Amino acid sequence: MAGLFITLEGPECAGKSTQLKLLADYLTQNCWNVLCTREPGGTTLAEDIRNMLLEKRNEDIAPETELLLFAASRAQHVRQVILPHLDKGGAVICDRFIDSTTAYQGYARGLSIDFINQLNDYCVCGRNPDITLLFDLPVEETWRRLTLRSGGKGGDRMESQGNAFHTAVRNGFLQIAQQHPQRIHVLDAMQSIEDIAARVRNIVGK
Numbered sequence: 001m002a003g004l005f006i007t008l009e010g011p012e013c014a015g016k017s018t019q020l021k022l023l024a025d026y027l028t029q030n031c032w033n034v035l036c037t038r039e040p041g042g043t044t045l046a047e048d049i050r051n052m053l054l055e056k057r058n059e060d061i062a063p064e065t066e067l068l069l070f071a072a073s074r075a076q077h078v079r080q081v082i083l084p085h086l087d088k089g090g091a092v093i094c095d096r097f098i099d100s101t102t103a104y105q106g107y108a109r110g111l112s113i114d115f116i117n118q119l120n121d122y123c124v125c126g127r128n129p130d131i132t133l134l135f136d137l138p139v140e141e142t143w144r145r146l147t148l149r150s151g152g153k154g155g156d157r158m159e160s161q162g163n164a165f166h167t168a169v170r171n172g173f174l175q176i177a178q179q180h181p182q183r184i185h186v187l188d189a190m191q192s193i194e195d196i197a198a199r200v201r202n203i204v205g206k
């Protein structure tokens with residue numbers, strides 16, 4: 001399989017964006033042509049879909065609609081951006097990917113996980129990530145970091161979901177990791193940024 005495809009997963013504030021930058025630097029130093037991207041988004045159309053999903057006035061979106069919009073965004077992103085870069089032998093690092101859909105729409109919202117697995121397969125054209133880094137964080141720490149980041153007011157969208165939802169997301173991610181022990185590496189996101197970065201370099205270096 002051409003190229004190197006790495007995805008970063010985990011709840012909000014787990015350090016995905018922080019570690020993505022450090023990993024991109026590491027791979028660049030090791031002579032990889034690195035493309036950093038994110039989901040939902042990554043292409044003009046997919047960013048439009050992202051904005052639709054995040055708009056306050058679309059808050060009454062049905063879970064099924066949300067799932068299909070995420071899938072539409074991914075199908076475009078994979079075909080237009082990810083696969084062409086991998087085919088050229090490059091490295092792609094993507095902030096959130098298929099496992100976020102399974103954790104949020106499947107485990108937390110309760111949509112069919114079998115259906116989501118099929119939909120994910122359909123979107124990725126048979127090119128699953130080579131390595132997935134799952135940053136695992138207790139829900140209380142997510143709240144603490146969110147509050148810090150937003151200067152006292154927790155994130156709106158996250159707040160409206162409540163603790164039960166976020167606990168289901170976390171447990172969902174951990175279950176997905178157990179089902180894909182070859183691909184998914186669970187990292188303790190409570191460690192220091194530098195310790196986590198060293199562990200990431202160790203996993204990816206191998």
Ligand SMILES: Nc1ncnc2c1ncn2[C@@H]1O[C@H](COP(=O)(O)OP(=O)(O)O)[C@@H](O)[C@H]1O
Pocket residue numbers: 010011012013014015016017018019145149189190191192193196
């Ligand atoms: N290992 C860590 N320990 C403590 N704080 C961290 C750690 N990693 C990231 N942070 C902080 O947590 C916040 C969210 O980090 P970020 O990388 O944006 O997470 P994400 O992209 O997963 O939402 C930022 O303020 C960041 O500085």
Ligand SMILES: [Mg+2]
Pocket residue numbers: 016017018095
């Ligand atoms: Mg981020």
